[in-house]
Amino acid sequence: MALPKVYVTRRIQDTGLDLLKGRVDFEVWEEPRPVDRSALFEKGAEAEGLLLTLTDRVDEELLDACPRLKVVSNYAVGYDNIDVDAATRRGILITNTPDVLTDATADIAFTLLLATARRVFESSNFLRAGEWKTWHPDLLLGRDVSGATLGIVGMGKIGEAVARRAKGFSMDILYMNRSPRPSAERELNARQVSLDELLAKSDFVSLHCPLNDETRGLIGEEQLRKMKKTAILINTSRGPVVDQKALYRACSEGWIWGAGLDVFEKEPIPTDDPLLTLPNVTAIPHLGSATIKAREGMARKAAENLLAALEGKRPPDLVNPGAFPQ
Numbered sequence: 001m002a003l004p005k006v007y008v009t010r011r012i013q014d015t016g017l018d019l020l021k022g023r024v025d026f027e028v029w030e031e032p033r034p035v036d037r038s039a040l041f042e043k044g045a046e047a048e049g050l051l052l053t054l055t056d057r058v059d060e061e062l063l064d065a066c067p068r069l070k071v072v073s074n075y076a077v078g079y080d081n082i083d084v085d086a087a088t089r090r091g092i093l094i095t096n097t098p099d100v101l102t103d104a105t106a107d108i109a110f111t112l113l114l115a116t117a118r119r120v121f122e123s124s125n126f127l128r129a130g131e132w133k134t135w136h137p138d139l140l141l142g143r144d145v146s147g148a149t150l151g152i153v154g155m156g157k158i159g160e161a162v163a164r165r166a167k168g169f170s171m172d173i174l175y176m177n178r179s180p181r182p183s184a185e186r187e188l189n190a191r192q193v194s195l196d197e198l199l200a201k202s203d204f205v206s207l208h209c210p211l212n213d214e215t216r217g218l219i220g221e222e223q224l225r226k227m228k229k230t231a232i233l234i235n236t237s238r239g240p241v242v243d244q245k246a247l248y249r250a251c252s253e254g255w256i257w258g259a260g261l262d263v264f265e266k267e268p269i270p271t272d273d274p275l276l277t278l279p280n281v282t283a284i285p286h287l288g289s290a291t292i293k294a295r296e297g298m299a300r301k302a303a304e305n306l307l308a309a310l311e312g313k314r315p316p317d318l319v320n321p322g323a324f325p326q
């Protein structure tokens with residue numbers, strides 16, 4: 001019997017590709033840039049499975065062009081690149097890669113928090129530019145992390161992992177989440193509050209919510225103005241959760257002290273974006289899950305989810321149970 005056809009839109013780690021060998025008939029887009037939309041349509045027309053990444057948009061138009069499609073396996077925990085409702089209506093399973101990237105993403109959030117608070121990139125540029133003339137009591141002073149208050153927006157697994165790191169810095173933890181997180185309250189002494197209270201009281205605000213209709217633009221001018229002038233915003237979730245123009249004004253006009261960003265409204269962020277001119281903005285290119293272990297885990301999970309779906313089993317990380325035959 002012919003093996004099901006699968007299209008993989010990036011060369012992911014062998015931990016994933018090796019699992020596919022002999023079980024599906026797969027082809028990989030080998031370029032180091034996102035797959036051309038025309039190629040995705042052409043390959044998708046034949047495919048029963050797509051294994052793709054957050055740079056690939058899965059919308060009604062694509063789904064209509066893929067009549068044989070049974071599963072879209074996303075190599076990411078976030079799946080805002082996929083129209084899940086449209087897929088569910090067509091009985092197409094959507095899967096993601098949770099858990100394996102929780103620690104890596106929490107680590108990068110904390111890296112940005114520390115780096116922005118202690119002006120690490122700004123100081124390094126200062127030194128390399130030959131501006132370091134002498135030690136001085138006022139040279140490049142930062143903000144204290146130890147003992148400060150951290151506000152976590154979206155207390156899922158990654159938010160909780162950030163809170164655990166914060167505990168090691170004796171931070172007080174506030175959080176905003178749709179539902180209470182009793183384990184975080186018990187073990188980390190975290191306190192659930194409204195977004196307004198979190199913004200008003202936190203020294204650091206770290207975003208860990210998914211991007212959806214409720215969270216798009218969640219942090220705009222009104223919210224940034226509610227933050228302390230000494231506070232720092234960290235975003236490792238998705239760029240559009242923050243109004244980037246408002247954030248530029250907040251950081252350049254001193255409404256807040258600075259920002260640490262792994263994600264942007266448009267990625268890659270254009271290098272002439274005014275945000276990148278600000279010394280109090282730490283910016284890195286969407287690296288939350290970029291460790292060898294996390295990416296190997298994501299590749300493995302993406303392959304396992306895909307194979308389970310094509311074999312008629314319920315994939316371990318099914319996002320839309322409504323599409324799975326009962």
Ligand code: DGY
Pocket residue numbers: 054075076077078079101288289290
């Ligand atoms: C995710 O998994 O959603 C990350 O943003 C990509 O690594």
